[in-house]
Amino acid sequence: xxxxxxxxxxxxxxxxxxxxxxxxxxxxxxxxxxxxxxxxxxxxxxxxxxxxxxxxxxxxxxxxxxxxxxxxxxxxxxxxxxxxxxxxxxxxxxxxxxxxxxxxxxxxxxxxxxxxxxxxxxxxxxxxxxxxxxxxxxxxxxxxxxxxxxxxxxxxxxxxxxxxxxxxxxxxxxxxxxxxxxxxxxxxxxxxxxxxxxxxxxxxxxxxxxxxxx
Amino acid sequence: xxxxxxxxxxxxxxxxxxxxxxxxxxxxxxxxxxxxxxxxxxxxxxxxxxxxxxxxxxxxxxxxxxxxxxxxxxxxxxxxxxxxxxxxxxxxxxxxxxxxxxxxxxxxxxxxxxxxxxxxxxxxxxxxxxxxxxxxxxxxxxxxxxxxxxxxxxxxxxxxxxxxxxxxxxxxxxxxxxxxxxxxxxxxxxxxxxxxxxxxxxxxxxxxxxxxxxxxxxxxxxxxxxxxxxxxxxxxxxxxxxxxxxxxxxxxxxxxxxxxxxxxxxxxxxxxxxxxxxxxxxxxxxxxxxxxxxxxxxxxxxxxxxxxxxxxxxxxxxxxxxxxxxxxxxxxxxxxxxxxxxxxxxxxxxxxxxxxxxxxxxxxxxxxxxxxxxxxxxxxxxxxxxxxxxxxxxxxxxxxxxxxx
Numbered sequence: 349x350x351x352x353x354x355x356x357x358x359x360x361x362x363x364x365x366x367x368x369x370x371x372x373x374x375x376x377x378x379x380x381x382x383x384x385x386x387x388x389x390x391x392x393x394x395x396x397x398x399x400x401x402x403x404x405x406x407x408x409x410x411x412x413x414x415x416x417x418x419x420x421x422x423x424x425x426x427x428x429x430x431x432x433x434x435x436x437x438x439x440x441x442x443x444x445x446x447x448x449x450x451x452x453x454x455x456x457x458x459x460x461x462x463x464x465x466x467x468x469x470x471x472x473x474x475x476x477x478x479x480x481x482x483x484x485x486x487x488x489x490x491x492x493x494x495x496x497x498x499x500x501x502x503x504x505x506x507x508x509x510x511x512x513x514x515x516x517x518x519x520x521x522x523x524x525x526x527x528x529x530x531x532x533x534x535x536x537x538x539x540x541x542x543x544x545x546x547x548x549x550x551x552x553x554x555x556x557x558x559x560x561x562x
Numbered sequence: 563x564x565x566x567x568x569x570x571x572x573x574x575x576x577x578x579x580x581x582x583x584x585x586x587x588x589x590x591x592x593x594x595x596x597x598x599x600x601x602x603x604x605x606x607x608x609x610x611x612x613x614x615x616x617x618x619x620x621x622x623x624x625x626x627x628x629x630x631x632x633x634x635x636x637x638x639x640x641x642x643x644x645x646x647x648x649x650x651x652x653x654x655x656x657x658x659x660x661x662x663x664x665x666x667x668x669x670x671x672x673x674x675x676x677x678x679x680x681x682x683x684x685x686x687x688x689x690x691x692x693x694x695x696x697x698x699x700x701x702x703x704x705x706x707x708x709x710x711x712x713x714x715x716x717x718x719x720x721x722x723x724x725x726x727x728x729x730x731x732x733x734x735x736x737x738x739x740x741x742x743x744x745x746x747x748x749x750x751x752x753x754x755x756x757x758x759x760x761x762x763x764x765x766x767x768x769x770x771x772x773x774x775x776x777x778x779x780x781x782x783x784x785x786x787x788x789x790x791x792x793x794x795x796x797x798x799x800x801x802x803x804x805x806x807x808x809x810x811x812x813x814x815x816x817x818x819x820x821x822x823x824x825x826x827x828x829x830x831x832x833x834x835x836x837x838x839x840x841x842x843x844x845x846x847x848x849x850x851x852x853x854x855x856x857x858x859x860x861x862x863x864x865x866x867x868x869x870x871x872x873x874x875x876x877x878x879x880x881x882x883x884x885x886x887x888x889x890x891x892x893x894x895x896x897x898x899x900x901x902x903x904x905x906x907x908x909x910x911x912x913x914x915x916x917x918x919x920x921x922x923x924x925x926x927x928x929x930x931x932x933x934x935x936x937x938x939x940x941x942x943x944x945x946x947x948x949x950x951x952x953x954x955x956x957x958x959x960x961x962x963x964x965x966x967x
Contacts, residue, residue: 522621522622522623523621523622523623523624524619524620524621524622524633525616525622525627525631525632525633526632526633527619527632527633527634528632528633528634528635528806530634530635530802530803530804531802531803531808532802532803534798534802534808535798535799535800535802535803536799537798538795538796538798538799538802538810539795539799541791541794541795541798541799542792542795542796542799544795545739545788545791545792545795546739546792548735548788549735549736549738549739549788549792550735550736552735552784553733553734553735553736556732556733556734556735557733560732
């Protein structure tokens, strides 16, 4: 009996240990099986855990992004991610959702560069993006060109400027709202009432006129 | 050879040329550069033009719209829908332009001048008195500005005047419909009915016998019955077709609750108290355009929410004279006082009793009462003062004309 309990306990402990090990390993790798990425805490408008951008440049960039947000109502955030290659897009998307970029604004854009400067990504929401796909791709190429030269801060600044230009050139977004369904039957019933009241009022007014002394 | 035919009154002999001038000039000034400033919305047009666009199913910005707004429905549920539907109809016919959404206001603003003229005549006033009343409404700044921008207030004022004129002209049933139209534009149209109730109650003060009393009250009963039935049915029809309300009662409760929720402890920004309006205080800019050229700044457009000073400062004296005349049995005086009390007192009670937010343009509905009172008082003052008053009003009108070079 005791031996059986011990055996079950050992088995259970092994399962727990396995699950914990896998979790820790995935977190260390930064990417969870290609799906989940633990984004670092957001640092104002420029998140750069590896400190690839100097303090002054980061502060200036933050001010510029804040100004773009104010004028365009598009929440633009910069991120220097500690991953590269194909994982950059996934890391960017996880950060976009984790930091709730765009919440409270018309839209949001996350500009991502890998810390080695060899990859770039522009993350926009699927619904009502501030940039079309081709505009985002062009922006990624522009950023990549500069980041490969080690100019990460300038890459972000150029991208922010471009976003502002695209926004200004675009006509203000107008939307047609979903159509409401009127209750025409009810409207007709009330309308009949209106017709009746108007006719009765007209008839009574004429009758009164006729009966009045000249 | 003699002509046995009775002499017929030709149109020219019955036409009042001065009224015609006031109407033509008043209407033309309301139409002058109506669509200016280009693409600019003046004051509350940001709400009502947006509403008209939603009603027409046109693309809109999402500003000033609640999340559940639906195309084809009036999204502005805090007011009854008729005025916005008229704006939408004009935009449907003429295109979604500033000219189209402001044109109904011009028509109604000009119509109100004619109505106040007819009202004075129906009250037994002279042609001259009727001309004075028409002049005041044509050239007062607040009536003029609202007579050329797409807001609800000119609709209410004009339909209320229509109802009042019809009632005074003993077309009580049609008066009920006139007041109903005012209420379908904004709930404040109800104040017009309240004014007539006061007016008729005033005529009963003589101590009549019960049978005679009932007979005297018959016109009032008829008017109120038609008003209630028409407003209920018409609001029901408009709500079912253009709003998400399926009962007019629900809509009216919503309007009252929403209105009661707009409170503030002290006036700030554009808001003001009803007592301030009597001093023309609490006025504010509806829209201003300033152009800087060669280092100098010039105001090219200035729409201002304010009465003409000479009209508002004459109002207390004119109303006092009207009250004195009413005391001596003048229907003209009684109507001026009743219209003023019914339109002004509820706003005072709402502000001082429930801290309801108030704005100076709410006073627009009191202007016909002031025009009536000034018309009544006009013959009491020397001719030179009358001329001075007319010139002063015209001077103020010119000074505050919204579109400058």
